[in-house]
Amino acid sequence: MKATSLKSAAAAALILGSTFAAVSANAADLVVNAVSPTSDDYALSVTWSNILAKSGSDSSMTVVDNGTVKGLRKLAKGQVDVAVIGAPHYQDAVNRSGKFKADPESLVSNYKNVRALFAIKTSAGQYVARDDAGVKQFGDFAGKSLAIGRPGGNAGRVTAAMLSAHGLDIKGGDVDGQHLKYGPALEQMANGSMDGTFVWGGLPHAAVDNASRTMDLRFVSPDPSKMDTFRKAITNGKYYVLKKVPAKTIAKAYDGRVKADSDIYFWTFPMMYVVNKDLSNDVAYEITKALWENISEVNEVSLALSLISIDGATEALSADLHPGAARYFKEKGLIN
Incomplete structure (x- = not known):
């Protein structure tokens, strides 16, 4: 059509x-x-x-x-x-x-x-990091700063559970999880004071697309093998699923400006x-x-x-x- x-x-x-x-x-x-x-x-x-x-x-x-x-x-x-x-x-x-x-x-x-x-x-939870932050796998957020969404929002709750499933405890200080919307977070990433952020939306994501024109970014995937652990750690967890996005689709969406070394997974729910x-x-x-x-x-x-x-x-x-x-x-x- x-x-x-x-x-x-x-x-x-x-x-x-x-x-x-x-x-x-x-x-x-x-x-x-x-x-x-x-x-x-x-x-x-x-x-x-x-x-x-x-x-x-x-x-x-x-x-x-x-x-x-x-x-x-x-x-x-x-x-x-x-x-x-x-x-x-x-x-x-x-x-x-x-x-x-x-x-x-x-x-x-x-x-x-x-x-x-x-x-x-359709729309899904995505994690994007500055390419120079050294975050290629979800566990690499250890010791890094990550914007997890607005205070009291569902994104922060889900991200905390996802990190926990990967052996990282925000409350314990394993990750510097900050309650911040992705707009301001991407601005902080551009000036080097933030390593990564959660974003919610479709593909391409307008905010990520704009940010990729000023700095090198890459998507970071949760590990599919950790999903059972994640689902047990969150309310209504059984309804959360991963959405697989081929690396070639990422490249097409952002004209190659956002890196994806392999197929990427976003979390979502039906x-x-x-x-x-x-x-x-x-x-x-x-x-x-x-x-x-x-x-x-x-x-x-x-x-x-x-x-x-x-x-x-x-x-x-x-x-x-x-x-x-x-x-x-x-x-x-x-x-x-």
Whole structure:
């Protein structure tokens, strides 16, 4: 798909979404709540809508954006048909914790009726260091300064657990972990007073791209063999996964300005596309199949979406698969 056609489709979807008053009585006329107009899931959803339209499917999609928390609430109230939510955050909703701790019991009860169509890995936690800092492996952060995100944020909690899984204790002083957002951290790295930083986002990451024009950088990967240890050390850890990014993709994203000696791993959690359990099995099967049988069209939209693969579609879900979606993945041999 050309970028211009994606923009046109996104604009049309946004216009439709802004005038949409209620979900159609026809279950196949679906309203999809994406995170934001600039998110990867929004671009995927628009492309998915186009795929259905071109295939002559009886199902259709309108894409709106209300974020993840509000989107799940709208799904629970029957105001949208499909929502996008992080796997650990859906677990918070079911447990009435985190950003959902003040929700009424009626909503929490409806959250438990949610089922997953599939999941994707998009934005992710990344670690980048100055090339002259001598940090090539995650354990090399020992004795180094590392910005771990804003105070009280999830990034610092995850990074501390990730370092611990690699034998490094921030509280014990093994690493100089500083609560600092990646913007100021990259500025400190440029003047030599910081060795590395955590960043969250897609590929390429604008802040990393800009910083790479003023200093030599490299990505640093967590060790995949440490993930079991990491998952045991953090709340909802079983929903965290690694996203593999080929070295050639890193080189393409940054025109060779950011080093990656081999394939790089970012940490993330699945962003689940979820529906209410009463969505028709046939509709769930049809729309799931339409997307994954045409995933190459999604992959062409952007560098970030080029990394989406069916291999991760059923990984680390915190909601049960919808029977219609499960039927498709069984046909593909992804689940039993």
